[in-house]
Amino acid sequence: MKKFLDHLRLTVWTADFAWRVFTAIIIFAGSTTAAFLAYGKTLLLKFGISIWLGFILIIALLLSIIFYFINKARQASAETRLYNKLALEPSSINPLLNNFENKIIPMHSLTLPSSQLHQHKLFRNCKFVGPGVVAIVGSNITNCSFNDIADILILPDPFKSTGVTVFMNCTLDSCEFIKVTLMLPKESAAQLSKLPGVTVATYSK
Structure with missing residues (x-):
């Protein structure tokens, strides 16, 4: 409990410090912008339109740098969330069951004694x-998300598989796939390709 409270205090202090820094930057940026515009007006009157174009280029460069670091921060945040999910303790899985709810399922834990075919099973809120x-x-795939997956591979019709986990006539509701390669029929792959971060492999003749 003490560790939790210490962690909570550190989190609150960090958030408060970040807010103070952000406020100071806004105040500084406001005063600096006003002074910059006043100085720019003086230079405009002295040197003409060329100096104004130079200011525009500098501002555009600064904005590009700011947006670059914002995107980098977002990417780092997304990677942190992914690693946190991967660090979760996996659930104890019996692959012979028919219903799985609120489970963290490593793909290797679904290995069956013989054929790797799972039929008419329910997976709800699983990772x-x-x-x-x-x-x-x-x-039936509903409300599922896909994180750091490869391109979806199109299954031929008919198809044969070996050494690959197969979900046939299953229900996948509110599940998340993390670092998993999916193989789907063409129609199903086309539907999932509409979701963010999902792409379908293309083949050239």
Whole structure:
């Protein structure tokens, strides 16, 4: 409990410090901008339009640098969330069960004694953690998300598989796939490709 309270105090202090820094930057930026514009007006009257174009280029460069660091911060935040998910303790999985809810499922834990075919099973609010490959056929996929997955591979019709986990006529509701390669029929892949971060592999003849 003491560790939790110490962590909470550190979090609150960090947030408060960040807010103070942000406020100071806004105040400084406001006063600096006013002085910069006043100085720019003086130079404009003295040197003409060329100096004004120079100011515009400098401002554009500064904005580009700011947006670059913002994007880098967002990327780092996304990677941190991903690593936090991967660090979660996996659930104890019995691959012979028919219903899985609120489970963290490493793909290797779905290995069956013989054929790797899971039929008519329910997966709700589960996280599938790779590395791994899964073929999904005739299944209902709703409210699922996909994090750091490879391009979706199109399954031929008909298809045969070996050494690959297969979900056939299953229900996948509110699940998340992390570092997993998906194999889907063409129609299902086209539907999922509309989601952010999901792409379908293309083949050239």
